[in-house]
Amino acid sequence: MNGNNAQPLVTCRDVVKTYGSGNAAVQALRGVNLDVYPGEITMLVGPSGCGKTTLISIVAGILRPTSGGVQALGTELARMSSWRRTAFRRTNVGFVFQQFNLLPALTAAENAAVPLVIQGYSKRAALRQANELLTKMGMADRGDNLPGQLSGGQQQRVAIARALVHHPKLLVCDEPTSALDNRTGHTILELLREIAIEGDRAVMVVTHDPRIFEFADTLARMDDGHIESTERVRERALTA
Amino acid sequence: MSWIALKMLTGNRGKYLGIILGIGFASLLIAQQASIFCGLMLQTSGQIRDIQGADIWVMDPNVQFSDDIKPMSENDLYRVRGVSGVSWAVRLFKGLTRSRLEDGNFQQTILLGLDDATLVGAPPRMLLGNILDLRKPNAVIMDIEGYKLLWPKEEPRIGKRFEMHDKVAEIVGICRASRTFQTFPVVYTRYTQALEFVPPERKVLSFVLAQGSPDLSVTEVCQRIQEQTGLRAVTGMQFEWITMMYFMRKTGIPFNFGITVALGFIVGTAIAAQTFYLFTIENIKQYGALKAMGAGNWSLMTMILLQALLVSFIGFSLGIGGATAFGMYANATGSRLAFYMPMEVFIGTGLAVGAISILSSLLSMQRVMVVEPAVVFQG
Incomplete structure (x- = not known):
């Protein structure tokens, strides 16, 4: 339970994920338990191959766990069909990727509008909402630029706008600062913090970057498919 | 999306x-x-299309394509004319002969002999001269491409002479004909005149061109001709396809x-x-x-x-x-x-x-x- 006594948005219980079968089977997650709260940033940290990416993939509804339960927004993801998980992601999850994964042929505004287009919005309506969001994020004059014409920080802002444009309750960020310099990385994390608090969203961040640990509300340290420790960083900082 | x-x-x-x-x-x-x-x-099949004025082509049953001439006897013409439903029927000669030019050079030529009285099958597009001039002695009409082939350096003109089977032919008209598969010059003349331009043979009737009664379908008239004469009777379009299919089947x-x-x-x-x-x-x-x-x-x-x-x-x-x-x-x-x-x-x-x-x-x-x-x- 967090400091505000809020209910977790995502609950993972004894989550196991095994890739392959027989002798070639690799256990990526070995019984993970985790609660992710709205209005907070939950960071998953740990060495490469420890299962961070597998865990956020499961929480985001991309992968199905081999066993265990994953409740997100009151829905049991583990038992959902692939088609329903796709629909779940379309409505409830926003993604921020390490390499931004913006479509190079689309302008910043068009990129930000993609989730709405996927939901069936018309191009005009989607672009209007995307431009409004970019304006809020200080990117009003960059809406017509192609990703190649933007700096790394600006591209990541567009990626965040894309992740937020359809008002998801869960934001999943994979190494959002690894392609950015320190200052820009901090700016991006401050933005994510605002997003988490203002929208009462749960933000999950996978990172290797210790310089941004300070932005976490909860720091979950992973190793070898387990969560070794869960630390309430924000409460500790506030108490200190 | x-x-x-x-x-x-x-x-x-x-x-x-x-x-x-x-x-x-x-x-x-x-x-x-x-x-x-x-x-x-x-x-x-270009020459079939160029022969206009008759709906029905009658030929020996063994003819495989338009250049596969299997001559019929003159009696066959009268037998076709005797079929009920046939309005009229005329002769058509088609054959290859050699043209001898004034410089002694020879050139294979396609010779078409049209019915003397009606000139049915005459070239549809005349460039020089008049079709009716075919009635003059030794008169022929040549296609423009053939003329250019025989006399490449000359402008086409009427009055030009050459020989076929040691007989002088005089060009009285220049026409435009469909290009032939063999690329030989096409020469039109009267039927009786054509027989003088080729070596004598016992049977010389290449085709009979016929027209059915307006109250009967062409297909029915063809069927009647076939049943009553034992000859093959087809429409122009059918003959075109027979010819094209032959080339498709028999060539690479x-x-x-x-x-x-x-x-x-x-x-x-x-x-x-x-x-x-x-x-x-x-x-x-x-x-x-x-x-x-x-x-x-x-x-x-x-x-x-x-x-x-x-x-x-x-x-x-x-x-x-x-x-x-x-x-x-x-x-x-x-x-x-x-x-x-x-x-x-x-x-x-x-x-x-x-x-x-x-x-x-x-x-x-x-x-x-x-x-x-x-x-x-x-x-």
């Missing part, structure tokens, strides 16, 4: 143009070769052209499929990201199909346009190239390009179908 698909496609100029060029090349090759094939096939022409068309199809498919597949692979992370964001497989398939259809449409338009321009240029410059693009070639090329488009997109679709959205988390 369609505008995203199109922007993704056109955003990658190199691949976009590469796929269009691949499909355009295939389309051009298929349409051009098929049109030349059709042109050649039309040439084989369709096979040779078919190989080129098939190569165009295969090379076009290979280029388009490979480039399209590479384009998809280049964008696989983007497709993975779209999947992660909630785009279903069906949406992504539709995007790929739309991209494939767009490049196919543009490639097809360029190819068919190029082939048409090629044909128009060839015709305008008086080239001897046989080129005829019927609607069937247009549609067939479109279908082939459609198949190329589907085959090309299938590989890409399969790749996108199996891509895991988790691919976006792989740095």
